[in-house]
Amino acid sequence: MGSALSRQGYTVTLIDELLCPDWRNRVAEILKDRPLCVGVSAMTGMQIEYGLRFTSFVKSNAPEVPVVWGGVHASLFPRQTLEHEAVDCVVVGEGEETAVEMLQCLEKCRGLDDVQGVGFKHNGRVHLNPERPSPDLDSLPRIDYSLIDVHSYIGNRFGAKRSFELCTSRGCPHACGFCYNARFTRRTWRSMSVDRIFSCLNDLITRYGVDAVTWREDNFFVDSRRVEEIARRIIRENIHIRWHADCRIDYVDRYDDAFLSLLKASGCHTLTLGAESGSDRILDRICKGIIREQTLAVREKLSHHGIYQNYHFMLGLPGEDRRDVMQTLTLIDSLRRGNRFFGRICGPSLFTPYPGTDLYAQCLAMGLVVPDSLEGWRKMDWYSCHLSWMPRKQRKWLEDLAWTLMGMEIKWIGAYFAIRFRLFIQRNVWIPCFERAVFEWMITLWQRLRRVVSP
Numbered sequence: 001m002g003s004a005l006s007r008q009g010y011t012v013t014l015i016d017e018l019l020c021p022d023w024r025n026r027v028a029e030i031l032k033d034r035p036l037c038v039g040v041s042a043m044t045g046m047q048i049e050y051g052l053r054f055t056s057f058v059k060s061n062a063p064e065v066p067v068v069w070g071g072v073h074a075s076l077f078p079r080q081t082l083e084h085e086a087v088d089c090v091v092v093g094e095g096e097e098t099a100v101e102m103l104q105c106l107e108k109c110r111g112l113d114d115v116q117g118v119g120f121k122h123n124g125r126v127h128l129n130p131e132r133p134s135p136d137l138d139s140l141p142r143i144d145y146s147l148i149d150v151h152s153y154i155g156n157r158f159g160a161k162r163s164f165e166l167c168t169s170r171g172c173p174h175a176c177g178f179c180y181n182a183r184f185t186r187r188t189w190r191s192m193s194v195d196r197i198f199s200c201l202n203d204l205i206t207r208y209g210v211d212a213v214t215w216r217e218d219n220f221f222v223d224s225r226r227v228e229e230i231a232r233r234i235i236r237e238n239i240h241i242r243w244h245a246d247c248r249i250d251y252v253d254r255y256d257d258a259f260l261s262l263l264k265a266s267g268c269h270t271l272t273l274g275a276e277s278g279s280d281r282i283l284d285r286i287c288k289g290i291i292r293e294q295t296l297a298v299r300e301k302l303s304h305h306g307i308y309q310n311y312h313f314m315l316g317l318p319g320e321d322r323r324d325v326m327q328t329l330t331l332i333d334s335l336r337r338g339n340r341f342f343g344r345i346c347g348p349s350l351f352t353p354y355p356g357t358d359l360y361a362q363c364l365a366m367g368l369v370v371p372d373s374l375e376g377w378r379k380m381d382w383y384s385c386h387l388s389w390m391p392r393k394q395r396k397w398l399e400d401l402a403w404t405l406m407g408m409e410i411k412w413i414g415a416y417f418a419i420r421f422r423l424f425i426q427r428n429v430w431i432p433c434f435e436r437a438v439f440e441w442m443i444t445l446w447q448r449l450r451r452v453v454s455p
Helices: 002-007 023-031 046-061 072-076 078-082 096-107 194-208 224-236 249-254 257-265 280-285 292-304 322-336 358-365 392-407 414-427 434-453
Strands: 038-041 067-070 089-091 118-122 125-128 163-166 169-171 189-191 212-215 242-247 268-276 308-315 342-350
Touching (some): 002 096, 046 067, 072 078, 194 224, 224 257, 242 249, 249 268, 249 292, 268 292, 292 322, 322 414, 392 434
Parallel strands (some): 212 242, 308 342
């Protein structure tokens, strides 16, 4: 979005609070020049807390400057987001074209009534305009990397020294009941042309010395012919990179050896796979489209080709009982043991019922209590169980269990948590995770100290 605005001649400043601890001073300086607007992008959960803190700071220093919220949460809950007194506008959906039209109206002091994809307040009333159709990705401007310090985002991953991320498609056509795409992109999928992809890739390699890429998108592998063309072109053009992407288990299950060999030869180092659960009953309920045995088969298939695997799991899915949880844990154990190409377990995340998803509707029917304000969504994260119909003791057990599994992925204490995990799945001996309580106490103390030092 910043690149689209920059191309139209607007001065854009991007602030990443993780990399800018003195963001208040930075924002205060910018507000002196009375910008056309200030934007906040937030997903459901803790990003809302930080976004509201940011918004409050802006309004206390420049109340006349419009504050615009966008991102996934504002797109799913535009009316409720706008009802917050400090939010003036929302952008619903993908924002490149919407942002340009919106700023043109603000610059000329015109109303926003004709701007698709925008919600705003007028005389205290909320107005939501029709949504904007999704853009063709090749028609969007190239990413303007001068807007950020690229080197701050380059990391040492997948055995490479300079790994970066690149998004070449948007959306996903599948019907997973927990996924925001059901509403955000309406289960559609679009891609850049392969020529455009390689223009972007070669630019990153030439300008920033990138030697590894994560294809950071909802579903990189929707079109296997596109992936094959990308892989063959990497080989043909003698581009020496390693790459990582997310992939569905049923996709890999049907790929033949020739295709997987091609991926490996092109630099495929790791695939992250959405296993989600070890229970076929739960997998069917969440419309994942896979079964447990496929996950085990894919482990062998990818290991045979020397491709590392990360596996994503969730706990606390609607209808899940202790037996389902145990099936998930034994599957995790099977994927880890004796697999020298095992990467890590992502999560397991504690299921969060995102608005607009199929499982969200199920959770409402089961008695889910949802927040009635923007502030109420601040604590809806992947690390706490928010299923209000579930007994507190069961929720705490799931949170402790998730903590134990995540602890296994930390190098210096992983062996300790692994012992606890093995005791549980082999001998049904559960040790409450007191470390979580200590960690949360330390975080709370740290946050309070920050508020004292930097109110």
